[in-house]
Amino acid sequence: MNRVSAIDIRNVTKAYGPTLVLDDISLKAEANEFIAFLGPSGCGKSTLLRMIAGLETLDAGEIHIGGRRIDEREPGARGVAMVFQHYALYPHMTIRDNMGFGLKNIRMNKAEIDRRVAEAARILEIEPFLDKKPGQLSGGQKQRVAIGRAIVKNPDIFLFDEPLSNLDAALRMRTRLELAQLRRRLNATMILVTHDQVEAMTLADRIVVMHDKKIQQVGAPMDIYARPANRFVASFVGSPPMNFLPVSVSEGANGAVATLGDGSKVTTRVKGLTDSASWELGLRPEHVRVSDQGLAAKVEFVERLGERTLVYARLGDGTALTAEDEGLSRVKMGDTIYLKVDGDAAHLFDADGKGYHTPEVG
Amino acid sequence: MMSPKARREFGNFLFVAPYLCVFLWLLIWPLISGMGLSLFKADLFGGASFVGFENYSRLLQDPVFLQAVGNTFYFVALTVPALAIIPLFLALMLNRATRTAAFFRGVFFSSSVLSVTIVTLIWRMVLMSDGGFVANIIGFFGFDPIPFLSDPNLVMISMSIITVWWCLGLPMMLYLSALQQVPQDIYEAAALDNTPWWKQLTHITLPAISRTVVLVVIMQCVLQFQLFGQPQLITQGGPNGASRPIVLFIFEVGFRRWDIGYAAAASQILFAIILMVTLAQYFVASRREGRGR
Numbered sequence: 001m002n003r004v005s006a007i008d009i010r011n012v013t014k015a016y017g018p019t020l021v022l023d024d025i026s027l028k029a030e031a032n033e034f035i036a037f038l039g040p041s042g043c044g045k046s047t048l049l050r051m052i053a054g055l056e057t058l059d060a061g062e063i064h065i066g067g068r069r070i071d072e073r074e075p076g077a078r079g080v081a082m083v084f085q086h087y088a089l090y091p092h093m094t095i096r097d098n099m100g101f102g103l104k105n106i107r108m109n110k111a112e113i114d115r116r117v118a119e120a121a122r123i124l125e126i127e128p129f130l131d132k133k134p135g136q137l138s139g140g141q142k143q144r145v146a147i148g149r150a151i152v153k154n155p156d157i158f159l160f161d162e163p164l165s166n167l168d169a170a171l172r173m174r175t176r177l178e179l180a181q182l183r184r185r186l187n188a189t190m191i192l193v194t195h196d197q198v199e200a201m202t203l204a205d206r207i208v209v210m211h212d213k214k215i216q217q218v219g220a221p222m223d224i225y226a227r228p229a230n231r232f233v234a235s236f237v238g239s240p241p242m243n244f245l246p247v248s249v250s251e252g253a254n255g256a257v258a259t260l261g262d263g264s265k266v267t268t269r270v271k272g273l274t275d276s277a278s279w280e281l282g283l284r285p286e287h288v289r290v291s292d293q294g295l296a297a298k299v300e301f302v303e304r305l306g307e308r309t310l311v312y313a314r315l316g317d318g319t320a321l322t323a324e325d326e327g328l329s330r331v332k333m334g335d336t337i338y339l340k341v342d343g344d345a346a347h348l349f350d351a352d353g354k355g356y357h358t359p360e361v362g
Numbered sequence: 363m364m365s366p367k368a369r370r371e372f373g374n375f376l377f378v379a380p381y382l383c384v385f386l387w388l389l390i391w392p393l394i395s396g397m398g399l400s401l402f403k404a405d406l407f408g409g410a411s412f413v414g415f416e417n418y419s420r421l422l423q424d425p426v427f428l429q430a431v432g433n434t435f436y437f438v439a440l441t442v443p444a445l446a447i448i449p450l451f452l453a454l455m456l457n458r459a460t461r462t463a464a465f466f467r468g469v470f471f472s473s474s475v476l477s478v479t480i481v482t483l484i485w486r487m488v489l490m491s492d493g494g495f496v497a498n499i500i501g502f503f504g505f506d507p508i509p510f511l512s513d514p515n516l517v518m519i520s521m522s523i524i525t526v527w528w529c530l531g532l533p534m535m536l537y538l539s540a541l542q543q544v545p546q547d548i549y550e551a552a553a554l555d556n557t558p559w560w561k562q563l564t565h566i567t568l569p570a571i572s573r574t575v576v577l578v579v580i581m582q583c584v585l586q587f588q589l590f591g592q593p594q595l596i597t598q599g600g601p602n603g604a605s606r607p608i609v610l611f612i613f614e615v616g617f618r619r620w621d622i623g624y625a626a627a628a629s630q631i632l633f634a635i636i637l638m639v640t641l642a643q644y645f646v647a648s649r650r651e652g653r654g655r
Contacts, residue, residue, distance in 0.1 A: 055550050076556030088547035092569035101565075102555030149551075 006031050007052065007157060007189065012061030014047055021047050023213040025061070029191070029206075034183055036192045036204035040236065043210040049159050049193045053082045065156055076102070081150035082159040085166065087142045089134040089149070095121075096130040099149045113152075120148040123185065140171045147179075151186065158190040164199060179203060197237050201225070209233050227360075231353035234282050240310060242347070243283045243321050249273060249348065255358070256348060261317030264295055268346040269358040282347035282355070285310060288323040290331060291340035297321060299335045313337060393633075400627035405620045417627035427628060429603050430611040431635075433518060437607060438586045440522035441529075445582045446575065449530045453537035454567070467538070474531030478591035485524045486511070486596055511597055514604035521592050521605055529585070533578045540574035541567070576647040580640050587636050608632045 007029045014022040022044045029035045037045035050056040052063055054075030063071040070078040089098050096117055103113045121127045124144040134142055143163065150158055163179070164172045180203055183190060194200050200207045201221040209216040209224060209232075217229035228234035234242045247258035247266070255269040258281045266281060290311060297313035300320075309329035313321050323339050325331055348356040364372065400417055404410035421427050452470055456463045473481070488495040489510040497507035510520040544567065552562050568575070590609040593599055599606030599614070606614075608628060616625030 053550075053554060055553065074556075075550075075553040080554070082551070082554055084547045084551060086545065086547055088545065088551040090548060090551070090566060093565070101552075101557070105556040105558070105561065 006033075006066065007191070008064040009048070009052075010062045010064070012048070012051065012063065013059045014044070014051065014056065015059055020213055022051075025215055027208060027215065027218065029189060032187055032189055034190045034192070034203060034205045036194055036200035036207045037210055038194055038197060038200040038207050038237070039210035039216075041195055044213055045193045045195075045208075045210045046161055048210075049082075049161055049191060052078075052157070052191065053080055053159050054078055076105075079156035080159055081153045081155035081157075082161065083143075083146045083150050083163045085162040087134070087146040087166075089142060089145055091134050094131050094133055095126065095137070095145050095148075098134065098145060099152050102149070102153055116152040116154070117148075120151040123151065123182070124148050139167055140175065143167065143175060147182070156189065158186075158188055160190065160192040162193055162195070164194070164196070176202060197239065201237075207237075209236065211236070227357045228282075228347070228355050230355050231280070231282075231349045234347060234349070234355060238284060240285055240322050243281075243285065243288065244349070245281045245283065245315075245319050245321065247279050247281045247348075249279045256356075258346070258348065260295070260315070261319060262295075262315060266341050266346060267343045268348065269344050270346065270348045270356045271359055273348065273356055274350065276350035276352075278351045280349045282349055283321075283341060284345065285322040285324045287342040287345040288321060289340045289342070290323055290325040290329065291338050294338045294340040295321075297323075297337055297339055299331055299333055299337055302329070302331055302333055304329070311337065313339070396626045396629055399623055400630050402623040403621075404623040404626075406622060407620075410623070413623070417624050418631070420624065421627055421631065426603060426606075427608075427611055430606045430608050431631075433603075433605065434587060434589065434607040434632075436518055437522060437525075437589055438583060440519065441525050441586045442579060442582045444522070444526045445529055445533055445586070446579050448526065449533035449578070450537050450575070452530065452534045453541055454563070456534070457538055457541045467534075470534055471531035473528050476528065478528075479595065481524060481528045482592055482595040485520075485527075489520055489524075512601050514601050517597060517601065517605040521589070521596075524592055524596075525586065525589070529582070533582065536574055536578055537571065540571040544570045572647075572650075576643065580643050583639050583643065584636055587632065587639070608635075 007027075009025060009027040012022060012025045013020075025044075025048060037048060039045045047056055051058055051071070052065075054070075054073065058071050061071075062069055065079055089095075090101065093101065099117045099120060100113045103116065117130070118127075121130055124147060126141065126144045126148060129137055129141060129145070134145065137145065143166075146163075160179075164175055167175055176199060183203070192199065192203060204221060206218060207221055207224050208218050211232050217224055217233045219227075219229075224233060224237050228237065228242075231244070235244070245258075245260055247260055249256045249258055251257070252267055254267070255271050256273055258266045258268060258279065260266065260281070268281075295315060297315050299311055299313050301312040303310040303312070304327070307327045309325040309327060309331065311323045311325055311329070311331050313323060315321060321339065323337075331337055344358060346358075350356070399410075401412060401414060402410040403413045403417070456467050456470070476484075486494075491497050491507040491509045491512065494507070494510075496510070501507060508516070510516050548566060548570075549562070552566055557565070588609050589607040590613065593605040593607060594610055594613070597605045599610050609632070612625045612628045612632070615621050615628065
């Protein structure tokens with residue numbers, strides 16, 4: 001249905017005055033791929049998206065779409081459509097005119113414009129609003145119109161700049177689902193900028209984790225989650241974040257053995273460690289379970305989420321640790337509990353923050 | 363005893379009372395007494411006799427007054443569109459965060475802080491046919507000086523140029539503040555929509571600042587109908603009354619001929635003209651807005 005095209009970002013650099021915001025970024029996306037730029041605010045993810053759209057200039061590097069270099073073209077001549085965070089609908093035009101405006105500007109014939117607007121309105125279920133103005137619509141409806149305005153252009157690439165951040169929690173979840181369905185229907189290349197890891201995990205084929213002007217890791221959602229390239233990715237992806245415990249490491253039969261501050265040992269299956277001045281053991285809360293035996297810890301706080309319970313505890317040597325228990329947990333604040341660590345799922349991080357993981361099976 | 367509601371309202375009233383007193387005393391009372399005065403034949407020494415609407419009927423047959431009305435409308439027609447459009451384009455050009463733009467914003471606004479005396483002094487030196495700035499320049503190229511201030515066909519145009527130069531700062535500032543309220547992402551969406559610059563102006567910028575355009579037009583109408591200082595100081599209404607606006611007519615009748623009743627009647631007519639023009643614009647603008655909704 002759509003022309004397929006990949007995007008190729010080559011050595012892109014951007015600075016605002018003396019402040020470097022993107023440092024030598026390179027990235028490729030395949031046709032029909034859904035890519036999410038994920039990172040904390042100020043990591044440059046929106047800037048990168050706006051560079052693809054043509055709303056920011058590049059200081060160095062090139063951007064190609066479908067084999068054509070587009071970074072020197074006008075925004076409208078790049079074959080991209082963008083959905084803005086605050087929708088950016090034209091307030092004085094009807095929804096119909098909002099959607100058709102870009103097509104009128106390229107002198108498309110009226111019948112074709114009408115056909116495309118009607119089709120997009122049908123897909124997005126905004127037909128009843130076509131003759132209203134943006135001011136009469138709710139946030140969710142405006143969001144659909146903004147998406148509709150992108151769809152009618154039939155672009156090579158859809159760009160979404162934090163499209164769900166202005167919606168309330170329930171609507172955000174619904175819109176997220178709809179976005180996933182829309183994606184399947186449109187079969188187009190999409191790039192989503194978000195600081196919400198759930199959005200990135202659920203929507204994207206691949207996640208580009210960005211931090212501190214650079215790409216930290218590119219990978220499939222579960223890959224990012226299970227094999228974070230470094231300490232930043234490990235701490236940013238996953239909620240509650242991964243536990244980091246300072247350890248000393250020795251070689252074991254099946255992998256590295258980590259010795260905690262209180263002398264207790266965790267046997268991991270991590271192999272191929274290099275020399276490092278210090279090590280941290282990375283443990284996701286779901287891999288630290290409340291049990292009858294194991295590491296002794298004092299409970300500082302308990303969060304009951306219904307289907308599971310998060311236990312914030314402190315080990316004998318003062319290290320803080322988040323553990324998981326079943327939903328009907330009887331753990332209380334002040335209790336002394338024992339934590340069973342799943343060493344098979346443990347990660348190790350060296351002094352530079354580089355991650356080491358259990359080798360993949362197969 | 364007052365009910366709590368009445369007491370609260372009385373308290374509110376006390377807050378506006380000082381202004382209300384000044385407003386009634388200095389604006390409403392003169393307006394009403396002016397209306398009353400226009401029905402008398404009166405002079406500055408207190409002698410007054412009731413003449414009904416005679417002052418008005420005299421005015422409508424007074425060629426000097428009718429010429430002044432014509433001059434005033436001509437002047438408004440020359441200045442108000444210019445003062446609505448030129449500052450808009452200045453604002454569009456200067457609506458950016460560069461030092462140069464800030465410098466020129468200051469330059470274009472600077473004329474507004476001058477008093478009418480200084481403005482007319484400057485422009486008399488520019489436009490004088492005898493040794494004026496423009497006369498010297500065109501004289502250098504061998505042309506005769508243009509009688510900007512003594513040709514009945516040119517004098518009102520000269521007044522308009524002076525007035526536009528003097529008054530464009532405030533509308534420009536109003537436009538600039540309106541332009542800065544327009545969300546930037548709409549322009550970004552327009553750029554992705556391949557919008558040419560003129561369509562961006564007509565479809566996005568102008569609709570977004572339409573309230574300010576209406577405000578500027580109404581404000582300039584009210585101001586420019588009251589033209590007085592420029593012709594009073596430069597030409598005294600001449601040549602042949604060609605630059606005499608209504609306010610100058612009122613001034614001359616009231617304070618030179620001391621015919622206060624007659625001047626008051628002319629003032630009421632000016633008041634009525636300004637009121638009607640303003641209301642007409644307001645209704646047209648609000649109806650268009652209502653339809654746009």
